[in-house]
Amino acid sequence: MRKVRLGKTGVHVSAIACGTWAHGGPRTVGGMEVGWAGHDDKLAIDALAAAYDSGITHWDTADVYGDGHSEQLIGGLWDRVPREEIFLATKVGWDPSPYEHFYHPELIEERIERSLGYLKTDRIDLFYLHHCDFGPQGRYLDGAVEVLRRARDAGKIRFIGLSDWSSEKVARYAPLVEPEVVQPYRNVIDDTYASSGLKSWVDENDAGVAFFSSLRHGLLLGKYEQPTQFPTGDHRNRIPEFGDSAALARLRDCRAAVERRFARRRDAVLHALTGVLLGDAPSGCVLLGMRRRRHAVAAAGLGEPLSAEEAAWVRQIYTGSSEPVRSAG
Numbered sequence: 001m002r003k004v005r006l007g008k009t010g011v012h013v014s015a016i017a018c019g020t021w022a023h024g025g026p027r028t029v030g031g032m033e034v035g036w037a038g039h040d041d042k043l044a045i046d047a048l049a050a051a052y053d054s055g056i057t058h059w060d061t062a063d064v065y066g067d068g069h070s071e072q073l074i075g076g077l078w079d080r081v082p083r084e085e086i087f088l089a090t091k092v093g094w095d096p097s098p099y100e101h102f103y104h105p106e107l108i109e110e111r112i113e114r115s116l117g118y119l120k121t122d123r124i125d126l127f128y129l130h131h132c133d134f135g136p137q138g139r140y141l142d143g144a145v146e147v148l149r150r151a152r153d154a155g156k157i158r159f160i161g162l163s164d165w166s167s168e169k170v171a172r173y174a175p176l177v178e179p180e181v182v183q184p185y186r187n188v189i190d191d192t193y194a195s196s197g198l199k200s201w202v203d204e205n206d207a208g209v210a211f212f213s214s215l216r217h218g219l220l221l222g223k224y225e226q227p228t229q230f231p232t233g234d235h236r237n238r239i240p241e242f243g244d245s246a247a248l249a250r251l252r253d254c255r256a257a258v259e260r261r262f263a264r265r266r267d268a269v270l271h272a273l274t275g276v277l278l279g280d281a282p283s284g285c286v287l288l289g290m291r292r293r294r295h296a297v298a299a300a301g302l303g304e305p306l307s308a309e310e311a312a313w314v315r316q317i318y319t320g321s322s323e324p325v326r327s328a329g
């Protein structure tokens, strides 16, 4: 597994990181499906162990994934995986209860302690603000940043991160939060990383970057033959393309074209979908959701950036454009 220097953190992490949103299992909050069906603790633990064996030593979780369940699974693994070999990231910033906002300073302090306990560690390597919603007139921004800096000074966290589904929002708040690492949503069809100005901020500030949902939750792999309805509690039910036979057929065509072009690669589509993002991000890594051993084993062969020409070709296949495209994000 290729290692990348995660910007000014100076830490060398695997170019492919292990995402554990699905390890929280199915979940519905306020009528909204926010989890993943089909979760199995034993299989998820096996996937984490396989990720470690594959050299994937950057793991990403959050307080909200299964309301701490994903963190607890990771925390149970330290007799199998040496804690000091894992670069461990978690997040706060989704669930406000019992406060009026998820960045209430007391809530952040409580969640840092809860994450330390669930993860069975005395220091979290990277602690993200999960979303760039800082309340009316941004009233929770300063307090949130202050709590994280205090926690960093106290040695409870090593580095501060900032994340959101919108690269525009991350670009807007990054100069205020001054994170060492940003985590934006980015894949070959939803790509505002450069056009939002975030790429320039990352490059100019020597920040690390971890891209999430590069497979768009598996959809972009072109592996769905039929419109699919997932069991209750699975957020993929909110994504129309999983139920759209024309969209699925188009993605199968993309898969076939990519498999022809990268015929010598064992996992051509995974290689293309991750390599296209790594190509213009020297301090970047790609998070892949890994809930089965086979996901981690396949990921072990990834992590190489595409050349500019290859990346333009892949974008052309998926979007009809050779330039990174704008989207709603």
Ligand SMILES: NC(=O)c1ccc[n+]([C@@H]2O[C@H](COP(=O)([O-])OP(=O)(O)OC[C@H]3O[C@@H](n4cnc5c(N)ncnc54)[C@H](OP(=O)(O)O)[C@@H]3O)[C@@H](O)[C@H]2O)c1
Binding pocket: 018, 019, 020, 021, 022, 060, 061, 130, 163, 164, 165, 183, 211, 212, 213, 214, 215, 216, 217, 218, 219, 221, 270, 287, 288, 289, 290, 291, 294, 295, 296, 298, 299
């Ligand atoms: N900061 C944020 O707001 C945010 C938001 C979303 C995600 N994330 C992070 O990013 C991680 C990844 O994003 P994501 O969960 O949206 O998922 P993703 O990486 O876009 O897709 C994961 C899915 O792709 C399929 N897959 C993965 N590896 C595969 C392989 N080797 N072969 C075949 N299929 C494979 C699996 O589908 P099947 O299970 O159907 O096989 C898997 O569940 C999350 O786990 C989380 O850590 C962060």
